[in-house]
Amino acid sequence: QSVLTQPPSVSGAPGQRVTISCTGSSSNIGAGYDVHWYQQLPGTAPKFFIYANNNRPSGVPDRFSGSKSGTSASLAITGLQAEDEADYYCQSYDSSLSGWVFGGGTKLTVL
Amino acid sequence: QVRLVESGGGVVQPGRSLRLSCAASGFTFSGYAMHWVRQAPGKGLEWVAAISHDESKRYEADSVKGRFTISRDNSKSTLFLQMNSLRREDTAVYYCARVGSSWYNAFDVWGQGTMVTVSA
Numbered sequence: 116q117s118v119l120t121q122p123p124s125v126s127g128a129p130g131q132r133v134t135i136s137c138t139g140s141s142s143n144i145g146a147g148y149d150v151h152w153y154q155q156l157p158g159t160a161p162k163f164f165i166y167a168n169n170n171r172p173s174g175v176p177d178r179f180s181g182s183k184s185g186t187s188a189s190l191a192i193t194g195l196q197a198e199d200e201a202d203y204y205c206q207s208y209d210s211s212l213s214g215w216v217f218g219g220g221t222k223l224t225v226l
Numbered sequence: 227q228v229r230l231v232e233s234g235g236g237v238v239q240p241g242r243s244l245r246l247s248c249a250a251s252g253f254t255f256s257g258y259a260m261h262w263v264r265q266a267p268g269k270g271l272e273w274v275a276a277i278s279h280d281e282s283k284r285y286e287a288d289s290v291k292g293r294f295t296i297s298r299d300n301s302k303s304t305l306f307l308q309m310n311s312l313r314r315e316d317t318a319v320y321y322c323a324r325v326g327s328s329w330y331n332a333f334d335v336w337g338q339g340t341m342v343t344v345s346a
Binding site for chain 2: 148153161162202204208213215217
């Protein structure tokens with residue numbers, strides 16, 4: 116059971132918009148700690164994807180955006196493309212655990 | 227080119243020890259906090275341990291506390307993870323990752339990972 120809760124899977128057709136939720140609590144996201152997102156393509160290491168809630172590193176398409184509100188965060192993907200198929204993980208810090216925490220991961224399938 | 231390269235993984239019997247290394251290049255290693263993150267086969271990411279840029283602070287996940295020790299050698303730009311009393315549930319790919327100037331920054335650089343299999 117992960118401290119941050121994500122849906123195991125989401126899917127959408129090419130061109131559609133999907134969102135991936137990340138639900139935490141008052142000791143992590145709700146405490147004001149930033150949420151970060153990572154993309155993991157099959158058989159590869161995770162990739163730094165969205166940082167500090169809503170910022171994209173260079174090279175990440177602007178089709179991807181992050182948001183945070185209260186004890187939750189979301190990753191939105193518009194104009195879905197086949198190459199977006201991957202696992203996505205949210206991550207933050209938890210003050211009760213005194214450690215860093217990840218969501219369980221969400222597998223995005225492009226239909 | 228900023229790079230992290232892990233090594234030291236392999237097959238080890240339960241109860242034995244293993245030491246992982248992570249060689250950094252392309253950036254000033256001594257200026258960054260570093261982490262270990264693992265991923266069991268078919269599972270999600272799990273944070274394992276963290277160390278500050280100057281080794282003054284170290285943190286471990288409850289699942290490895292008392293068994294794993296994170297350390298670093300800034301003169302050699304290398305991060306280590308000493309793993310003792312290994313258990314089957316420690317079987318995973320182990321990644322090292324860099325963190326920016328704040329503890330709460332994202333893990334912005336990752337290695338390719340090294341596989342650890344704990345099996346009799």
